Amino acid sequence: MSGTGEVWLQYGATATPIDRPARTFGYLTGTEPRFGTFPSEFITVVDVGLYEEEGKIHLSAVKDRLYRRFANGFEEVDLGDLLEVLREQTLFTEREMRVLVLYGWFDMSAERTAELLKWTPEEVDSELESIEETRAVADRTATITFRPE
Structure with a gap:
């Protein structure tokens, strides 16, 4: 360092x-x-x-x-290793996982995330919306009784 x-x-x-x-x-x-x-x-x-x-x-x-x-x-840490954690435990897409790690775990701004991923800020915003939708669906699904006890 x-x-x-x-x-x-x-x-x-x-x-x-x-x-x-x-x-x-x-x-x-x-x-x-x-x-x-x-x-x-x-x-x-x-x-x-x-x-x-x-x-x-x-x-x-x-x-x-x-x-x-x-x-x-x-x-x-290797970002690929962190993505592997998500890949094994979630249903997020590859693009969503990249945004989730950089924006969510490392608290990067949307602009810095876009810069590192070589995306536009609008693409990052779109993935953030997709992540929120995926999480909302998962939360709603978790409340549904799967099988009677």
Whole structure:
């Protein structure tokens, strides 16, 4: 994680979808972001550079000792592996899964998600609507009695 430029950590949801409830999904900014998880407690111990309402931490402003602690706790993840988790457990399409991971788990903006996927923001918005519809159908279906007890 060394470098001379500014380093930002954008963080999103707790990593419970991959059975890591004490960790949080996050990515390090840059032209090619590095995705991973880090100990959730890191957010509570940062004393400078925390922009909680925006879900980001200015890592370049974090003191050396704490920065090293973060760097040692950051575990990179392959987006393909995260998509595999969804593929095994949901009925989302491939496109929906990509948006769900980037937008939902890593809390990327629709614009940044579109940029990384090489889509238009409208395509991302369309997939978000599709995800909401799929979830609504699943919620309604879950309330239907399948078999009498």
